[in-house]
Amino acid sequence: MSGAVVAAASGVGFGLFQTLNIRAVRGMDPFASTFLQIAVAAVALLAASVISGGFAALDGAPAESLAWFAGAGVLHFVTGWTLLNISQKRIGAARTSPLLTSVPLFGIVLAAVTVGQLPEAIELPAIALMVAGGYVVVSRGAGGAGAGRHVRPADALPALGCALCWALSPALTVRGLDGLDDPLIGLTLGLLVSVVGYALAFAVSRRDVGLRTAGRSALALKFAAGVLVGLSTWGRWAALDQTTVAVVLALNLLSIPVVLLASPVVAGRHAEHVTGRVWAGAALVVSGSLLLIVAA
Secondary structure, three states, X not given: OOHHHHHHHHHHHXXXXXXXXXXXXHOOOHHHHHHHHHHHHHHHHHHHHHHHOHHHHHOOXXXXXXXXXXXXXXXXXXXXXXXXXXXXXXXXXHHHHHHHOOHHHHHHHHHHHHHOOOOOOOHHHHHHHXXXXXXXXXXXXXXXXXXXXXXXXXXXXXXXXXXXXXXXXXXXXXXXXXXXXXXXXXXXXXXXXXXXXXXXXXXXXXXXXXXXXXXXXXXXXXXXXXXXXXXXXXXXXXXXXXXXXXXXXXXXXXXXXXXXXXXXXXXXXOOOOXXXXXXXXXXXXXXXXXXXXXXX
C-alpha cells in the first residue's frame, strides 16, 4: 500500500474519530473522556506492537530515546488530547477541526522564537489566510456547539492549545527515532506513559473517572473513537516512512471535510450547526495550510 493511500486513510480516520468523539464527550467529563481515549488507543497499539514483534527493538535501545518518546506522549496525548476534548465539548467538532490545522502556523512561530528563523515572504499570505479562517470559524454567526449561540474568540483557545502541543511533540518524537527507529513502538510507549500519568493524576486528586455514569452508548462510542485515533496516528507515522511530509500533511487535511459533513449527521444538526460561514473559515485555514506545505 502506497504512503499516499495510508496518509489519506489516516486523514479520513482522524475525521471519523472527531465525529464519533463529539457524541461520546457530550455525556462525559473531558478529563475522564481523554483518559479512556488514551487507554483504548494504547491497548490497540500495544496489540499491534505484540503482533508485529516490534518490542524486540527495545533490546539495547538508548534510555534517551525512551525518555523522548515519553515526553512526546505526555505532550501530544495527555495535554493535546485533553485540550481537544475540552474544545469539542465547548464549541463542537465542526469548529474545533479547522482550528487544529493551525499546527504549521505554530511551527513557524516556534522556529522564529527558538532559532530566529523568520517566515519567508511566500509564507506571509498563508499565515494571513489561516488567521482569517480561524477568526471566521469562531466569529458570531458561524454556528457551532449550539445553533445561534455566540462563541467568543477565547473559546478557540483549547483547540489552538492542542495545535500548539501537536506542533511541539514531533520534535521530541524525531529525537526518539534517532535512537529507536520504530514509529509504532515509539507511539505505543508514549501512550502507555500517558495512561500511567493520567491514572496517577486521578489517584492523587481522588477524582472519580465517572465511567459508571457515562452511559453505555457514550462508552461504546468512546471505545470506537479510541481505536480509530490510535490506528490513524499509527497510519500517519507509517505514511511518513513511505512518502514526503508535504503529502502526509496535505492528505491529513481530509479530516476537515469529513468532520464538517459527518458531525451534523452523527451528533445532530441542533448540536453541530455547520453553516456556510464555518465552511468558508475551514476553506481559508486549509488553503493557508496547503500554501505553507507548498512553500516548505
